[in-house]
Amino acid sequence: MTKVREIGSLLSLFNFQSSLVLTLLFLIILSTSKFGTEALDLDTTNGDQKTLLLVKSQLSDPFGALASWTNNTIFCRWRGVTCKNQTYVIKLDLHSLTLAGALSPYIANLTFLQRIDLSNNKFSGQIPVEFSRLSHLEYLNLSMNSLNAEIPSSLFNGRWLVSIDLSINTLHGRIAHVVSDLLPRLQYLSLARNNLTGTIPKSIGNISSLAYLDLSDNILEGSIPKTLGTNSNLLQHVNLYNNYLSGEVPDSIYNITTLTYLNLNYNELSGTLPSTIGHTLPNIETIDLGVNQFVGPIPITLSNASHLQNIVLKANSLYGKVPTNLGSLHNLSYLDLSWNQLESGDWSFLSSLTRCRKLWILNLISNNLTGNLPITVGNLTTGRLLMGNNNISGMIPYEIGNLVNLTALYLDQNLFSGMVPPSIGSLRNLDILELSKNMLSGPIPFSIGNLTKLSELWLMENQLTGAIPTSIGNCSNLLILKICSNNLEGIIPKEIFGITTLSQEVDLANNLLDGTIPWEVGSMKNLPYLDLSNNNLHGEIPLSLGDCQVLQQLKLGRNHFEGSIPESLRNLRGIEYLDLSLNNLSGKIPEYVDSFRLLKYLNLSFNALEGNVPEGGLFLNASAVFLQGNLGLCGGNSLLNFPPCPVDSSKHKRNFVKQSIIIVASCIASISFLIVIISTLLSRLKNKKDTKHEGTGFEVEMYRKVSYYDLLQATDRFSLANFIGRGNFGSVYKGNLDGEGQVAIKVFNLDQTGAHRSFNTECESLRNIRHRNLVGVITSCSTVNSRGNEFKALVLKYIKNGSLEEWIHPKVEGKKLSLEHRIYFALDMASALSYLHHHCTPPLAHCDLKPSNVLVDGDMNALVSDFGLAKFLPSPTSHSSTSLMGLNGTIGYIAPEYAMGGQISIHGDVYSYGILLLEMLTGKRPTDDMFNGGLNLRSYVNAAFPEKVGEILDTTISEETHEDLLMHECAISLFQIGLCCSEEAPKDRMSMRDVATEISLLKETFLKKETPDGGTN
Template identity: 45%
Template sequence: MNSRFAFLFSSLVIFLITATTASGGSNETDYQALLQLKLMITHDPHEALSSWNTSSHFCNWSGVSCGKRHRRVTALRLYSQELEGSLSPYVGNLSFLHFFSIANKSLQGMIPPELGRLSRLRILNLGHNKFNGVIPTNLSGCSNIEELRLYYNNLVGSIPEEISFLPKLTLFAVGFNYLAGGIPPVLGNITSMEVFSIAYNPLGGSIPDTLGQWKSLIEFGVGLCNLSGVIPHSIFNLSLLTHFSVAENQLTGTLPSLLGAMLPHLEYLQIWGNQLNGPLPPSISNCSKLQLVEVNNNNFRGKLTINFAVQKDLVFLDLGDNMYGSGQADDMKFIDSLKNCSKLDTLDVRRCKLKGVLPTSIGNLSDQLSCLDLGGNYLYGHLPSGIGIVGLTTLYLRKNRFTGKIPSTIGKLQKLQLPYLYENQFSGPIPDAIGNLSLLTRLDLSSNRLEWHIPSSLGNCSHLLELYLEENKLSGRIPKELLQISSLTIALDLSQNNLSGSLPTEVGDLNMLTSLDLSNNNLSGNIPNSIGGCTSLVFLSLKGNLFQGMVPSSRGVSTLDLSHNKLSGQIPQFLRRFSFEYVKLSFNDFEGEVPIQGVFANASAFSVLGNSRLCGGLPELGLPKCKETHDKHKKRFPLFVIFILIASTLFTISCFTYVWCKKRKGQLSLSSKDERFMKVSYGQLLKATNGFSEDNLIGEGGFSSVYKGVLGDHVDRIVAVKLIHLQNRGAHKSFIAECEAWRSIRHRNLLKIITSCSSVDFQGNDFKALVYEFMPNGSLHDWLHSTASVSKLNLLQRIKTLIDVASALDYLHNHCLPTIVHCDVKPSNILLDDDMVAHVGDFGLARFIGTNSNQNSTSGIRGTIGYAPPEYGVGSEITSSGDVYSFGILLLEVMTGKRPTDNIFNEGLSLHEFADMVMPDHVTDVIDDDLLNFLQEDAIATQYTSAHAKKIEECLSSTVKIGVSCSMESPLQRMNIENVVHELQHILDKLQNM
């Protein structure tokens, strides 16, 4: 019996040894592999591997699991241990391993190719490390792998096509790396795929249609991968999808109308940051499991008709930065359907061109709602008093057209931290109840019509970091409670109101404030010395008030503006000692010597204009020399010597003038010299225009009328006489501006001025006129829109005209000192001569940039509706990019034949958007019919080939693209006018060489 037992036992041992050997070596191999793995770990802060020693069997080591039968390593769990070092290639000897996770945030080096030996491996997680290099192609040897996680590393190269050899792969996550080379279409062969997550890689390319073969797919994440093209329709047939994210790519096209029916299990929809267009499908209402919807920053348009009533789990809804809206008062009606979304935390419909009133149902939204953003739309009417959603922390209503009072119920929003109500038309007082919002960190009520006083209750907002009340009609005194909010550290802006009284001494309590702007009010009295306690101030502006007396020390300020007050005394010593970037003291009553130390050593860093009693300083200031203190002891300069000096100076100037004129005589023709210095009287212009008769009237503007005339003293001298309507407010200023501009500019594409006349008429009234060279082909506006004109401009003429205008602007912006901004670029101000060369005229609104004058202010400047850039409407300074915007609109008008004020642009659609939405493939949809007729006739007459037609379409598209680029809302995104000239010239060359 014993012998039989012994035989069985020995047979079993032999079997086990044989099986172990056949299965990939002994457990000694695993032991040595683990030791090698530990050897390459250079730092183990939590001593996760401290048990890895000979005192116990390796199957008992921390993070190691072994099979019970053969005692081989089957799992390594070393995540979140912050191990540093690299991964040993000996890990490839753990042939029984089926689970390996070493997500640590700190491992670096290459991923060992030896991992490809682990044929039993099912889970591999190397995420959250610093691995670099490429994904090893021989990972395809892990034929049983189900989950491959390599996200959050520094991997480069491409996604290996060999990954498609993994038939059991259900999860592939390589997001947050530096992979390129696109998504291999062959991956569509992995029909077992359930989770595909590759976001945040610069992959490029498009989404392969083959991925639609993943019928088991649940999560699809390809956001921020630089993908382009359309989303393949096959993807929308993956009916099991719960997470769909293609955010922040350059995807185009539309969403299928049956999206909600095709993806009924959808929970996360992230398609923001693309160029998708068309309507947002109402069928999304069918996705009852939706929790997150991010479709913002696309080109979706049309009325929002989605019914959110069944999405009871909806938490985050961002529809912003699109072009929705029907132009009707019920654009916001979809709000009604959100009342059942009891988990809703964020509702964002910013910048969507939505119109109408805000429905009272806004008050029925979930108490869980913390962020509500309705900013940048066209909402009007009163703000519903029932907006008191108690959970709100952020309320954005900025840049709408709300009117009426701010409801006192806003004081019930106890959790509110960031209310942005600026750039509306709110009126009435700031409600005292706003002081109940003790958690406010930033309050912005600027650019409204608020009046009455600043409530002292604001002093209760003990967490306030920023307060903006500028550009309102607030009056009364600055409450001292406001200046005692110790948390105010970023900005306090009360500028452009009607505040009066003295500046409270409590201003010194704002010792942590960075920016203080009290400019353009009616504050008076002395500037309190306590302001020196504001030791953190970087920006301080008190300009445009009635402050008087001496200037107290303000240590630490880098930009100081005290201009347009009644300050007196000498320029304070502290201004020359401390470090300033800019100091403005102009238009006060300072006296004495201007220092030349500190900020006063740089003429461009300070301004002292309008202080008539100052002397000395830098020579560039042109101030008189300061008198010596002992003048009475100085020897008088003989009077006859002064006389001799003056006489000799005059003689020298006369000689120089004579020689210069003599020299110029040989260079200028008689006619041109006559034009330059021609003098005309009121009577001559009256006669030339046949008494300014209507028969001679060729144009009218806001400040003037233009008449055709023939000057009697110059036979056949046809001119255009611009009669200034001095009775109109601003007309005189316009005349001065135009004269000032014409004094120093000459360019072939600028209208040629002959002379001006400033006199009185026969009734003794002031008379002012400008005389220009007559342009026989009228204005560009006439050629584009006049019904009386039979002829229209062909494509070459339009491109040449645009080049002429752009060249003129390039000259004004980049070749004039100082820079000149036209401020009124539009077709009626573009005139065409005999040869159809375009000339820019009407400089009545022109501004000089870079001077010390206030001419770059937008005060009173509006330009022309439709052509004036949007930033001028909110008070931004005049810049050359404003002309670029106007030129962009003009270009689009030339190419589309539509004015920016056409009726079709009254529904929330602009000329810019009208052109942008067809780019780049459907540009002919918006091209002027007259131009298309010309092109069609040319094609028939010259027998154009399809290649010719394609080139013409490319030229049309390139031209419209320039107009779109020039008319971007943001000045920073607009093209440089020099580049515009270059690009248009390139298009012209291409057309002429066809």
């Protein structure tokens, strides 16, 4: 009866007279879904509020982004909600809030919506067809979600009731007598980067007002367009998703005359491009159909779309000649036709493109271009010219030097011959020069040194001759130098190793180079890859090579090096691949090689090495070690098939005598020590005074004594279950020590160079310092283990919340740092360093401040730890030491003056603190892959400071600062402190005392905000 009365009211409201209409409406309402029934309960005064609450009830909101959506507040002030006249919702912006669940059809009840942005969330399922009733909708963005059904055709060709009260907007289907055009105002539609399937509905063409259409990035995982072939370089840039849009693009899409932007890339769409495309899309500015399966020629009518600025047709199966009339597109700035089967013809298309004075990117990589590159190439205005992987022959035109705006030139994998034109030196803005895998001959032009902005130089696999020009040393921004596999002669210029920016690769292998490795190679402190193999180099391996501590791959095989493997190479702790094979090296295999924990491949074969083969580390894996051809080697892993080492009887006798002397001496020392202890105790009882125990341990009365067996029992024999992590000089275990409860036990790897010094330094440091923001020490242990080997360990308080590294860069959900926490952590660290620098006598420099050396306790306090590299400075006034020898800080946090041989000082800690603070705020490591070519974390922040700091903030706090002016100002202040601390010149940096004061004031400001009467909230 209730529904009948409601029907009567509706009919009375709209004065419907027809019984046919009455019957139709009656049937529709009785068949209304649960959704429809609930919507009927909404009234005109609070319908939008109830609708929003229904939408919220169906969502997963893990971070409480919609906490403001409650009955106790005005819905027009809710997050992401914009109203008109404080009455009804016109905009719903909920992008990037990590919301999950199905898209709610209740959104369609917000009848006056003009804009919906739900992008960059985790919505799944299908797009509700009910959205078709939003007649005022102009903007719909559902991109970057996990929508995984077909695009409903009825979304674009359905009809909705326009003359019924808002409370029954759940009616759907077609009512022929009372209709309006679907989504008549929609101008923006983005469903990109989802998992949508099926074909593109023809009905999208019904949206006559559409200007922006993006259905890109819905490609099936593992289903790659055939045109990609097997090229791994391109595949690195293809995003693969779980499903895909397939089939042909409906003609109706190409007939939406209002379109200015069309993006269908990264799908599996097929068919040909319509021959009339330039006529039917007269207003198009961007057309991106890349990474699909389109076939056929590029329509010549494309040039009729005179507004075109960006054309992307890459990675399809297009064939035929490149149209020769593209030059009429005077606004064209980006043309990408790469990875097709296009032909060059007579190259008239290139002459045509010289009329496009705005053309910045021309990409024709991997096509069927043939013939000689015409000299008209020098008339282009492009900034990036990409023609690699074709069959272009002849000489590189001298006129290439006219492209003075060029930043990238790719002519690799062609058939170019002749010399590299000297005019190449005129391209002073060039960032990347790629001429590899051609047939180029002659010398490398000396003018190459004019390319001072060059970051990548690729000349490998040609037939170049002559010496490497010393002018390459002028390319002071180089990151990659690959000139391997040529016929280059002469010595390696020392100027190459003066390019300190080389931080990715230096490859000079497979040439005819001779002479020695310049001593200056030690300047390559940031280089991970060095290949000088298969040349005619001789002499000894320079000791300075050990200064290249970032090296991961070192290849010196197939040369004529002699002498022993230098002791300095023990510093290459990150080495993964080491090849010294086919040389004339002699002496023993250094024992330190088996301590290289990251080493995966070792080739020392065919040298003149002798003596015992180490048995630890990589030597346990016979398949990864190559030692054949060294006739003097013996012992080691039996799988290496070396004979046992002979026993030296005279040496055995000497050892027996030595051991006897040691035993007698030990007995005498023990008795003497016992006498000293008894005398000391009697003296203490008599004089009632404390006497400090000398040595590397802690004070006897202040710290308890523990034995090796105590620690063995506490850690369950140092089991993997209790392993916490590995530091610079040892491993850390969790344990339960009687009388102390849970502790952290740092066991030093005494086979590692510097471990003894590190243990002594930590003991000395921790004995003399006390501060609430320093990790508390319980005791030390210096003894022998069960095998009679020396054993040293520190017992520290166990900090249960891990390191700051795990909070800034969490690997698991749950560890989330608010700006409040970051302010407190910054103050804790500043207070600790201020104490070390200004309140210790003598002052103490930590020398290795980084996130993994800052621990977080149960009360979320930051505690500075790991004093293994700390240095006591000579005097409170000098604040500096006389030597930098032995400093092994961490790349990215080390002060720049240290890299130049400067003295250790408290200013180095300030620099490390500044970088750490910037890392805390941006969430980016100083060693992030994005930082190259002169860009580092500090310059990245400095470029955004102060106006754009909101754009570089860590995503977990960007929302806080976006919605709260005071929080935003706090973030700016912290950024300013970080920049002041990380100034290049030590004298320009703040003192930690001032830093602690500044951040303490910030903390007070924050607390005032949090206080109910603070006046901010």
